[in-house]
Amino acid sequence: MDDFSMNDLSGVVEADRAHVWHHLIQHKPFETGDPRIIVEGKGMRVWDQKGKEHIDAVSGAVWTVNVGYGRVEIADAVRDQLVRMNYFAGVSGSVPGARFAERLIEKMPGMRRVYYCNSGSEANEKAFKMVRQIAHKRHGGRKHKILYRERDYHGTTIGTLSAGGQDERNAQYGPFAPGFVRVPHCLEYRAQWDLAGEEYGRRAADAIEEVILAEGPDTVGALCLEPVTAGGGVITPPPGYWERVQEICRKHDILLHIDEVVCGVGRTGTWFGYQNYDVKPDMVTMAKGVASGYAAIACLVTTEEVFELFKDDQTDPLNYFRDISTFGGCTAGPIAALENMAIIEREDLLANTVAMGERMMGNLEVLKEKHAVIGDVRGKGLFLGAELVADRGTKEPMDEKKCQAVVADSMEQGVIIGCTNRSVPGFNNTLCFSPALIATPDDIDAITGAVDQALTRVFG
Ligand SMILES: Cc1ncc(COP(=O)(O)O)c(C=O)c1O
Numbered sequence: 303m304d305d306f307s308m309n310d311l312s313g314v315v316e317a318d319r320a321h322v323w324h325h326l327i328q329h330k331p332f333e334t335g336d337p338r339i340i341v342e343g344k345g346m347r348v349w350d351q352k353g354k355e356h357i358d359a360v361s362g363a364v365w366t367v368n369v370g371y372g373r374v375e376i377a378d379a380v381r382d383q384l385v386r387m388n389y390f391a392g393v394s395g396s397v398p399g400a401r402f403a404e405r406l407i408e409k410m411p412g413m414r415r416v417y418y419c420n421s422g423s424e425a426n427e428k429a430f431k432m433v434r435q436i437a438h439k440r441h442g443g444r445k446h447k448i449l450y451r452e453r454d455y456h457g458t459t460i461g462t463l464s465a466g467g468q469d470e471r472n473a474q475y476g477p478f479a480p481g482f483v484r485v486p487h488c489l490e491y492r493a494q495w496d497l498a499g500e501e502y503g504r505r506a507a508d509a510i511e512e513v514i515l516a517e518g519p520d521t522v523g524a525l526c527l528e529p530v531t532a533g534g535g536v537i538t539p540p541p542g543y544w545e546r547v548q549e550i551c552r553k554h555d556i557l558l559h560i561d562e563v564v565c566g567v568g569r570t571g572t573w574f575g576y577q578n579y580d581v582k583p584d585m586v587t588m589a590k591g592v593a594s595g596y597a598a599i600a601c602l603v604t605t606e607e608v609f610e611l612f613k614d615d616q617t618d619p620l621n622y623f624r625d626i627s628t629f630g631g632c633t634a635g636p637i638a639a640l641e642n643m644a645i646i647e648r649e650d651l652l653a654n655t656v657a658m659g660e661r662m663m664g665n666l667e668v669l670k671e672k673h674a675v676i677g678d679v680r681g682k683g684l685f686l687g688a689e690l691v692a693d694r695g696t697k698e699p700m701d702e703k704k705c706q707a708v709v710a711d712s713m714e715q716g717v718i719i720g721c722t723n724r725s726v727p728g729f730n731n732t733l734c735f736s737p738a739l740i741a742t743p744d745d746i747d748a749i750t751g752a753v754d755q756a757l758t759r760v761f762g
Contacts, residue, residue, distance in 0.1 A: 311351040314339055326723070343371025346738050346745050348718070356713070358737070359749045360720040361591075365532065365564050365685065365736035368591035369645045376596045376641040383637040391631040392418055402636035405643055406603065409573040412582050414606040418599065418635065419627035422563035422589035423457025425600040426526070429559050429585045430461055431625060432604070433523040434481075436557075436611055439621065445523040449513060449556075452487040453534030453726055456526060456561050465526055468534055468725040483517055485510045485525075489537045491678040491689065492697070492729075503542030511550045519554040524585075529575030532564040533725050535732045536687025538680050544579035557608070559585040563600075564685070567591040568646050568739050571656035571683030578682060584608055592639045599635025651739040658741045659683040665750035673757045675700060684741065687722075688733045688753075702730040704760055709733070711756035717749055 318337050323329075339351040348358050348371065361367040369376075383398060390396065403416035419425050430448055437446035450456065450465035457463070463471070464478035467487070472478070486494055488506035495505045514522050527547070531537035551558045558581070565575025566588030572578055574586065585608060589600035615621045646652065663681060666688055670676040677691035690700035690708070705721045712719045720734035733753070737745060 311339065311341065315351055343367075345370045345372065346741060347371070355716055357717045357745060357748055357752075359712075359735050360718055361736050361738050362595055363718070363720065364590065365569060365734075366590040366595045368568050368739050369594045369642055369651070370738040370740045373594070373596065373641070373645065375645070376594070376638050379637050379641045380597060380634050383633050387633055389632050391628065392626060394631075396631070396633045396636065398633050398636035398640060402640045402643075405640060406601065409643075410586065410603060412605060413586060413603045415604045415609040417602040417604070417623070418630040419602065420598045420629040420632070420635070421457070421600050422561075422587065423459045423462045424627060425563070425587035425589060425602045426456040426465070426559075426561060427459060427461045428602045428623075428625060428627075429524070429526070429587055430465070432585070432602075432608065432612075432623060433557060433559070435623065436608075437523050439618075440611065441520070441523075444521055445555075447481050447483055447517055447522045448559075449483050449485050449510065449522060449525045451485050451510075451527055451531075453489065453531050453537060454487075454526075454528045454561070455533050455725075456528075456563075470724045470727050470730070471533075483513060483522075485513045487531070487534070487537065488539050488543050489531075489535060490540045491680070499540065500542035503540035504546045506540060507543050507546035507550060510547065511554075514550065514554050514556065519556070522554065522556050524557040524559050525551055526559040526561060528561045528563075529565045529579065530570060530682050530685060532685075532734075533722055535689065535722055535726065535729060536681055536685065536734055538682050539579065544576075544581045548581050557584040559583065559587070562586050562588040563590055564736075565682075567642070568652055568655055569683055569685045569736065571652055571659055573652070575682070591642075593635055593642050594638075596642065597632070597634035597638040598629065599632075599639055646739065649740065654741070655683045655739045658737070658739075658743070658746055659686070661743060662686055662735065662737075662746045662750065665746065669750060669754055669757065672754070673761065675757060675761045681735075684735075684737055684739060686735045688735075690731045690733065699729050699731040705731050705733065707760045708753070708756045711759050712752045715752045715755060717752035719749070719753065 315336050319332050340348050342349045348356050434446050452467045454467040456465045464482040466472045486509045490502050497505050560576045560583040562574050584605050586603045593599045612623050666679040675690050676688050678689040690705050692698040692700050709721050722730050722732045
């Protein structure tokens with residue numbers, strides 16, 4: 303690894319400060335301090351402009367770089383593909399597009415068609431548009447409502463924010479699109495019903511049916527859920543929840559759209575998060591881990607039944623999905639995704655994710671014994687959260703500034719962790735961990751070791 307402290311990156315820092323509008327961050331502090339520039343990455347580690355090494359426990363800050371940094375095989379495959387054929391609109395096919403779709407469908411029994419686009423938000427928008435088009439063509443426009451869940455997030459556009467269950471993320475961006483209806487969350491730690499375990503899970507799902515009945519089942523077209531809620535607090539569903547959700551969707555002829563933008567392609571130790579819960583979705587969206595950030599790619603995958611609804615009547619000139627994503631025709635995405643999938647298979651990373659996830663959960667449980675500030679730990683595979691509370695008895699959420707102090711202390715120690723941020727009002731209090739699927743026992747122990755020290759320093 304180069305020693306970046308030998309290079310002068312001050313010009314880069316100044317150019318960034320002068321011209322780059324960063325994502326998700328306030329800029330006033332950059333008037334007195336430097337913005338952080340991530341210069342290089344290898345495996346689980348990244349180096350900043352000062353040459354400081356960090357273990358990245360959040361896979362590129364937003365659970366994306368599943369196979370780790372510096373994968374030459376992905377870069378080589380992308381380069382070879384680009385010089386041969388970089389782009390043609392998705393009205394035609396491409397070699398990597400066809401090959402990746404075939405490989406992906408092998409991992410998703412029951413699913414059949416892959417629609418390419420370039421961000422998680424966009425994939426979810428496509429699914430919403432399909433629901434609306436089906437409603438117009440098949441149900442006289444009535445079955446157009448889309449249910450989404452409190453605390454879930456499906457993207458940053460006005461359409462996907464209309465299905466946004468995190469009120470701080472939505473604040474000041476309204477008015478939103480009509481026809482989106484909220485259902486309650488299923489976080490047992492913050493239980494809305496005095497029940498536990500499977501009873502709680504079934505009750506939380508029944509709450510969805512109550513919304514459906516209140517709205518009128520003939521007005522509801524789809525239910526959109528994250529398999530494990532990410533930015534809303536790393537919420538693993540309670541037992542019994544998904545089975546009941548599936549029953550309810552079938553009973554009321556409602557399409558089940560699962561947003562796998564975070565969980566998809568290995569994060570929870572299965573190819574897809576929903577595969578932990580034995581559910582059969584009608585539509586699945588995915589983005590971040592599909593090519594681990596080596597190229598922009600997102601997919602909306604549907605069953606053949608959904609696809610058929612858009613092709614069975616050739617006499618109707620509107621009867622196809624009248625949609626395009628310009629960059630959905632880029633070949634870099636699917637070729638990178640093919641290599642990404644090959645790496646996961648070759649290195650047996652699903653098994654590693656399960657094993658390292660268990661180790662990390664065990665370590666977090668030990669930290670919970672030691673630090674009263676940890677109210678709850680939860681997660682699946684290498685997708686974990688620790689909710690911090692001011693009082694274990696009342697579960698009063700910890701002040702978010704203190705949670706951010708834990709993140710900052712870990713960063714000082716050279717370990718990048720996350721925390722729910724501008725998400726659910728009053729509940730920006732869950733530390734988030736999503737290391738790359740290549741993590742070793744030493745990496746896991748180094749991450750939780752840093753968190754231990756940070757908690758001790760911030761809370762005593
Ligand atoms: C569950 C979920 N869905 C959708 C998105 C939006 O994806 P993108 O930022 O690629 O548009 C995100 C992004 O964090 C997400 O966490």
